[in-house]
Structure formats: C-alpha cells, structure tokens
Amino acid sequence: xxxxxxxxxxxxxxxxxxxxxxxxxxxxxxxxxxxxxxxxxxxxxxxxxxxxxxxxxxxxxxxxxxxxxxxxxxxxxxxxxxxxxxxxxxxxxxxxxxxxxxxxxxxxxxxxxxxxxxxxxxxxxxxxxxxxxxxxxxxxxxxxxxxxxxxxxxxxxxxxxxxxxxxxxxxxxxxxxxxxxxxxxxxxxxxxxxxxxxxxxxxxxxxxxxxxxxxxxxxxxxxxxxxxxxxxxxxxxxxxxxxxxxxxxxxxxxxxxxxxxxxxxxxxxxxxxxxxxxxxxxxxxxxxxxxxxxxxxxxxxxxxxxxxxxxxxxxxxxxxxxxxx
Amino acid sequence: xxxxxxxxxxxxxxxxxxxxxxxxxxxxxxxxxxxxxxxxxxxxxxxxxxxxxxxxxxxxxxxxxxxxxxxxxxxxxxxxxxxxxxxxxxxxxxxxxxxxxxxxxxxxxxxxxxxxxxxxxxxxxxxxxxxxxxxxxxxxxxxxxxxxxxxxxxxxxxxxxxxxxxxxxxxxxxxxxxxxxxxxxxxxxxxxxxxxxxxxxxxxxxxxxxxxxxxxxxxxxxxxxxxxxxxxxxxxxxxxxxxxxxxxxxxxxxxxxxxxxxxxxxxxxxxxxxxxxxxxxxxxxxxxxxxxxxxxxxxxxxxxxxxxxxxxxxxxxxxxxxxxxxxxxxxxxxxxxxxxxxxxxxxxxxxxxxxxxxxxxxxxxxxxxxxxxxxxxxxxxxxxxxxxxxxxxxxxxxxxxxxxxxxxxxxxxxxxxxxxxxxxxxxxxxxxxxxxxxxxxxxxxxxxx
Numbered sequence: 001x002x003x004x005x006x007x008x009x010x011x012x013x014x015x016x017x018x019x020x021x022x023x024x025x026x027x028x029x030x031x032x033x034x035x036x037x038x039x040x041x042x043x044x045x046x047x048x049x050x051x052x053x054x055x056x057x058x059x060x061x062x063x064x065x066x067x068x069x070x071x072x073x074x075x076x077x078x079x080x081x082x083x084x085x086x087x088x089x090x091x092x093x094x095x096x097x098x099x100x101x102x103x104x105x106x107x108x109x110x111x112x113x114x115x116x117x118x119x120x121x122x123x124x125x126x127x128x129x130x131x132x133x134x135x136x137x138x139x140x141x142x143x144x145x146x147x148x149x150x151x152x153x154x155x156x157x158x159x160x161x162x163x164x165x166x167x168x169x170x171x172x173x174x175x176x177x178x179x180x181x182x183x184x185x186x187x188x189x190x191x192x193x194x195x196x197x198x199x200x201x202x203x204x205x206x207x208x209x210x211x212x213x214x215x216x217x218x219x220x221x222x223x224x225x226x227x228x229x230x231x232x233x234x235x236x237x238x239x240x241x242x243x244x245x246x247x248x249x250x251x252x253x254x255x256x257x258x259x260x261x262x263x264x265x266x267x268x269x270x271x272x273x274x275x276x277x278x279x280x281x282x283x284x285x286x287x288x289x290x291x292x293x294x295x296x297x298x299x300x301x302x303x304x305x306x307x308x309x310x311x312x313x314x315x316x317x318x319x320x321x322x323x324x325x
Numbered sequence: 326x327x328x329x330x331x332x333x334x335x336x337x338x339x340x341x342x343x344x345x346x347x348x349x350x351x352x353x354x355x356x357x358x359x360x361x362x363x364x365x366x367x368x369x370x371x372x373x374x375x376x377x378x379x380x381x382x383x384x385x386x387x388x389x390x391x392x393x394x395x396x397x398x399x400x401x402x403x404x405x406x407x408x409x410x411x412x413x414x415x416x417x418x419x420x421x422x423x424x425x426x427x428x429x430x431x432x433x434x435x436x437x438x439x440x441x442x443x444x445x446x447x448x449x450x451x452x453x454x455x456x457x458x459x460x461x462x463x464x465x466x467x468x469x470x471x472x473x474x475x476x477x478x479x480x481x482x483x484x485x486x487x488x489x490x491x492x493x494x495x496x497x498x499x500x501x502x503x504x505x506x507x508x509x510x511x512x513x514x515x516x517x518x519x520x521x522x523x524x525x526x527x528x529x530x531x532x533x534x535x536x537x538x539x540x541x542x543x544x545x546x547x548x549x550x551x552x553x554x555x556x557x558x559x560x561x562x563x564x565x566x567x568x569x570x571x572x573x574x575x576x577x578x579x580x581x582x583x584x585x586x587x588x589x590x591x592x593x594x595x596x597x598x599x600x601x602x603x604x605x606x607x608x609x610x611x612x613x614x615x616x617x618x619x620x621x622x623x624x625x626x627x628x629x630x631x632x633x634x635x636x637x638x639x640x641x642x643x644x645x646x647x648x649x650x651x652x653x654x655x656x657x658x659x660x661x662x663x664x665x666x667x668x669x670x671x672x673x674x675x676x677x678x679x680x681x682x683x684x685x686x687x688x689x690x691x692x693x694x695x696x697x698x699x700x701x702x703x704x705x706x707x708x709x710x711x712x713x714x715x716x717x718x719x720x721x722x723x724x725x726x727x728x729x730x731x732x733x734x735x736x737x738x739x740x741x742x743x744x745x746x747x748x749x750x751x752x753x754x755x756x757x758x759x760x761x762x763x764x765x766x767x768x769x770x771x772x773x774x
Binding site for chain 1: 589590592593594595596597598600601602604605606608609611612613615616699703706707710711712713722723726730733734738743747750751754755758759762
C-alpha cells in the first residue's frame with residue numbers, strides 16, 4: 001500500500017511537469033513578457049524604459065530558457081522558466097503582479113472557500129441521493145416520469161439564473177438573509193446559508209439523474225433479485241442492498257473532487273462576495289494578474305492529482321475486491 | 326457577401342452533416358435508431374424546436390456589406406430583416422409593451438412649458454394618440470391580428486404539407502392516419518410559427534421585451550444571441566471531434582508508446598481545472614489581440630475572432646473525455662473476431678481502422694456531440710460572466726445576463742432583459758437536452774432492451 005502510494009507520487013511528477021510546461025508555453029511563449037508589460041502599463045506612450053522597469057519589478061527580465069551570460073549552473077537557474085516554474089513545484093508562489101504575497105493570500109482565503117464548498121457538497125449529496133432513491137422506488141409510475149421531466153427542466157436552467165433568482169427572492173423580497181458578504185466565526189453561517197442552498201438546488205437536476213442511473217444499474221443485478229426472492233420488501237432491498245453497493249461509485253466520485261473543494265466555486269463566491277479562492281481567481285482574471293492565474297492553475301492540477309490518488313485508496317477501503325499493486 | 330471565420334466553419338459543418346447524411350441514408354444500422362428517434366414524440370418535438378433555432382442562427386450567419394458605403398460595417402440577413410428594431414431605439418429603459426419611458430424626465434410640451442413625467446417612447450406605441458386609455462385594447466387587438474395571421478400562415482403551411490402527401494399517395498390523406506410523431510411535429514411547428522409570427526407582428530408596433538439601458542430592443546438582442554449559442558455549441562464539437570477521434574483510435578488500436586504519450590497528454594490537460602485553463606488561454610488571446618490591433622479592422626471581425634478562439638479553446642479543453650471513451654471502446658473492438666479476421670486476411674491496418682473500427686464508434690461520437698451541446702451553451706453564460714467568454718460587444722445570453730444582473734438591485738427593478746434571456750436560453754437548452762436523451766436512447770446499445 002505505502003509502496004503504491006510512493007510510486008503514484010512519482011507518477012504525479014511528470015504530470016505536474018507537463019502542466020507546468022503547458023502554462024509556461026501559454027504565458028511566456030505565446031506572448032512575450034514585453035507584451036504583458038505593455039498590456040499592464042496600457043497601450044499608449046509606453047517607453048522602453050518603463051517596460052524594462054516593469055519586467056525587472058516582476059522578475060521577467062531574464063531570458064526564457066537559457067541564460068548565456070551567467071556562469072555555471074546559473075545558466076539554467078537564472079531564467080524565467082526556472083525561476084517561475086520551479087518555484088511552483090516548491091510551493092513558493094512568489095509575489096503577485098500587484099505586489100502581494102500569493103502564498104499568504106491563498107492560506108488565508110482557503111478557509112472561506114472550504115466553508116462554502118464542503119456544506120454544499122454534503123447537503124447536495126444527501127438531497128440528490130434521497131431523491132434518486134425515491135425515483136427508483138417509484139419506478140415505472142407517473143411519479144418517476146414527472147421526476148425525470150423535472151430533472152431535465154432543472155438541468156436546462158443556467159446556474160446564473162438560480163443565483164440571481166435566489167438572491168432576489170430570498171434575500172431581497174423576503175429579506176431572510178443578507179444578500180452577500182462574509183464574516184469570520186459563527187456569524188458566517190448567516191451569509192453561507194443562501195449560497196449553500198442555491199448551490200444544492202442548482203445541482204439537483206443533473207445530480208439526481210446521475211445517481212438514478214447508478215441505482216438503476218444496480219437494481220438489475222442478480223443479488224437484488226435474490227434479495228427480493230427471499231421476501232424482502234422493496235424498501236429493504238433498496239436501502240440494505242442497492243444503496244450500499246451503489247455507495248462505491250458514489251463515494252469514489254466524491255473523493256475525486258474533495259481536494260478541489262479548496263479551490264472554491266468561481267461564480268458563487270463572486271456573486272456572494274465571499275473572500276475565498278474562487279473570487280481571488282476571478283479578481284486575478286479581471287485584473288489580468290498573470291502570476292496568480294498561473295499559481296491557481298498549478299494548484300488546481302496538484303489537487304486533482306491528489307484527488308485521483310485518494311480515489312484509488314478509497315476504492316481499496318470500501319471494496320475488498322480491489323487490491324492496489 | 327462577406328464570410329467571417331465562424332460563418333465559414335458553420336457552412337463547413339453543414340456540408341459535413343449533409344455528407345454524413347448522404348453516406349448514411351442507405352445504411353441499415355443507422356436507419357433503425359433514426360426511425361426510433363422519428364417515432365419518439367419528445368424527440369421529434371425537440372428536434373423541430375432546435376431546427377427553428379438553427380434557422381434563425383443561419384439567417385444570422387450570412388453577412389454582407391449594406392450599400393456601397395466606405396464604412397466597415399457588416400450586417401447579417403437577420404439584421405436586414407430586423408432593421409426597424411435596430412433603428413427604432415429609445416433613450417433608455419422601457420418596459421415590455423410600454424408606450425412611455427421607465428424613468429421620469431423633463432418633458433417639453435407643445436406650448437413651450439415643461440413638465441416632470443414619463444415621456445412617450447419614440448417607437449413603442451407611437452401610433453397611439455392617448456396611450457393611457459388605448460394601450461391595453463390596442464395590444465390585445467394587435468396580438469389578436471398577429472395571432473390570426475400567424476395561424477393563417479401556418480395553416481397554409483399545413484395545407485401544403487397535406488397536399489404533398491395527397492400527391493404522393495394519390496388519395497386524400499387524412500390527418501388521423503398520420504403517425505403520432507408526425508402529428509406532434511406538425512403541432513409544434515404550428516405553435517411556433519403562430520406565436521413567432523405574433524411576436525414579429527407585435528414587435529413592429531411595440532418593444533415586446535422592452536429596451537435596455539441604452540434603449541436597444543431586448544427582443545433583437547435575444548434573437549441575435551441565438552447564433553452565438555449555436556456557434557459555441559456546434560463549432561466547439563467540430564474542433565474537438567478530430568482531436569478526440571484521431572487520438573482515441575490511435576491510442577486504443579496501436580497501444581505501446583503511442584498510447585502512453587496520448588494518455589499522458591490527456592491526463593495532463595484533464596488535471597488542469599477547465600475554467601482556469603480557459604481563463605489563462607483567453608487572457609493570452611486578449612494580449613495577442615491588443616498587441617495586433619491592426620489585423621482586426623472592424624469590431625465585428627474582432628468579436629468574431631474572439632468567438633472563434635473561445636470555440637478553439639473550449640474544443641481543446643473538452644476533447645479529453647470523448648478521447649478516453651473512444652480509446653476504451655477501440656481497445657474492446659480490436660479484440661473482436663471480425664477485426665482479428667481482417668488482420669488474418671492481410672487487410673491493411675489503415676483500412677481496418679476506417680472500415681471496421683470507426684463505424685462502430687459512431688454511436689459514441691454522436692451521443693457525446695448532442696450531450697455536449699447543451700452544456701456548452703450553458704457554459705457560455707458562466708464564462709461571459711467571469712469576463713472570459715465572448716467579446717463584450719457580441720450579443721450573447723451571457724452578456725445579457727451579465728448586463729442585467731445589477732439592474733435587479735434597481736428600484737423599481739428591470740426584469741425584462743433577464744426574463745427574455747431566460748426564456749430563449751431555457752428553450753434552446755431544454756430542447757437540446759430532450760433531443761440528446763432521445764438520441765442516447767436510440768443509439769446506445771445498452772438502452773436497447
């Protein structure tokens with residue numbers, strides 16, 4: 001097991017290297033640092049001097065891949081690729097284009113993101129599975145048909161409308177909770193209820209449909225027929241046999257996205273002005289802060305790789321038939 | 326006629342679809358699922374709705390330069406047809422079917438005195454003498470006229486259809502004998518044509534969905550947005566398919582180092598959160614466009630370029646899922662007996678790929694294309710909200726929502742932009758989802774129970 005984890009760790013390395021090269025190509029080869037400087041400083045009346053200053057300030061004044069002027073190993077290390085990419089690997093994120101420490105920002109903003117994403121995931125999972133089970137229980141009837149139609153209709157509404165509608169009805173007309181904002185400590189709950197509810201609601205359509213197909217696949221199997229033949233009632237077979245076996249794909253599906261919860265939800269956070277990583281990313285995109293966007297891309301892929309690893313491990317924990325080798 | 330990049334690709338797409346249709350028209354294994362789709366009421370109804378959207382989108386894809394002027398302005402056929410809507414703008418917000426502006430202003434009366442009140446609109450309801458009394462009866466009257474004309478028009482359409490049937494069968498085809506799905510199709514066509522005509526008729530007297538902040542007709546905006554949604558939904562798949570098909574088949578069929586490389590490629594791409602990858606790419610495109618401004622002469626060309634880039638980026642980030650599916654299926658297919666037999670008979674590998682593997686992957690490709698369409702249309706709205714979607718000057722539902730979002734905080738609220746975007750977007754996505762379900766049921770062998 002531990003051997004396996006170590007090996008997976010080494011597999012992750014080329015993957016992250018690939019991500020790094022890709023972002024490097026995107027950010028530095030497609031457009032030179034000069035282009036970025038010109039973009040940041042505005043198009044008109046930019047002197048060569050101010051571009052050079054900007055580049056020096058942000059550490060873009062080195063050659064891209066190979067530094068012929070330096071000596072010894074510095075030929076490689078004194079380059080943009082080395083400075084900017086290796087820093088990411090060592091989780092030294094450096095300074096954003098606006099001059100703030102990215103690492104500290106991320107540590108601080110991670111928690112509000114998690115406070116929003118984790119309850120959304122858990123409540124959403126419970127609601128989705130419950131409704132999916134109900135639909136499987138009443139399968140073949142009009143109730144299921146209505147459920148399917150409702151699911152498709154809910155899926156067809158853009159998430160933006162859920163947020164705007166929810167904010168309008170719950171916060172503006174009924175005035176039950178504040179429209180947006182965030183606070184530390186327990187007061188945060190007041191601000192988090194609405195986004196969590198909306199997050200759950202906007203995912204219900206596709207979620208229920210997905211879990212329903214999982215359950216339906218399971219219901220067809222032989223052991224379920226045997227359970228029914230033994231005289232168990234439909235609810236008993238569903239909860240004792242179908243649900244428990246369907247939990248394996250459900251669990252692994254959840255584990256994959258678990259680490260990514262840290263990244264937060266882009267739209268939710270910016271609509272509800274929650275100071276998490278999602279709104280951090282959006283702000284960076286809007287102010288065209290390349291350093292932050294690059295860091296977030298890298299962080300996202302690290303978390304994804306971690307998620308894959310966790311999935312494999314969780315498989316062995318819940319399903320004794322699977323052995324890692 | 327001027328052909329923009331996206332226009333050209335759309336026409337290419339139509340050509341490809343026609344060619345495929347021609348190639349498949351006598352293939353038995355494709356015919357059966359198609360008949361299944363044709364027999365499904367929901368499938369046919371959603372297809373008709375989709376075709377109407379496609380029709381509007383195509384009208385909007387034929388661009389030309391109006392007149393012989395020197396200006397770089399480009400208009401589409403749709404713009405040409407909707408000329409009154411473009412030209413008859415108002416000053417600012419006005420509610421649907423309103424005859425007066427939404428906000429109070431100083432009005433100069435005929436005798437030179439001024440008054441504080443709601444001024445009349447330039448276009449909406451300008452034929453009325455006294456809108457306070459006449460407005461509602463006039464709207465109802467016009468709606469009735471429009472509906473009557475629409476019903477007459479679609480009735481004519483139905484009659485001609487029955488006429489064709491009569492010609493073909495040489496006997497009077499009674500409506501009752503037609504299969505249920507044909508009736509559904511006719512009914513949906515009837516409803517859409519009648520309602521659409523009513524809307525068009527009314528829009529030549531009123532702003533049916535009101536006007537926005539700068540006084541532009543919202544109905545026109547939503548109609549223009551259809552093309553953006555369709556382009557994103559279809560062109561992205563056009564870009565994604567070759568990548569997914571070629572890489573998926575190669576990886577599955579040849580295995581070895583090729584498989585390793587391709588797997589590495591898509592795992593790497595997959596491990597980057599797609600929104601961030603899109604954001605990073607769009608940022609780079611923006612830098613490119615601002616630094617090469619001289620290459621993009623008109624606003625519409627720049628917007629078109631950005632739309633194309635967005636499709637390209639979405640295509641590059643989206644092919645991995647399908648590629649993985651195709652690889653797995655090819656792995657399964659290459660062990661099949663008929664493929665082994667072809668091997669043993671000395672058939673070339675390339676011919677095996679084209680003749681035996683590719684046709685058996687078609688159902689997966691088809692299903693994923695229709696499934697992706699609706700999610701792409703929805704994604705556009707979200708991306709436009711984060712400012713990494715289409716150009717802000719492009720008409721799109723995402724931009725409409727984005728612009729109207731802050732108006733919800735106004736007192737009294739401006740709700741019509743959002744509602745109009747909601748109705749049309751919901752219509753398109755719902756139809757696409759329902760159609761995707763039908764296609765999946767018809768083509769997926771696992772559903773053939």
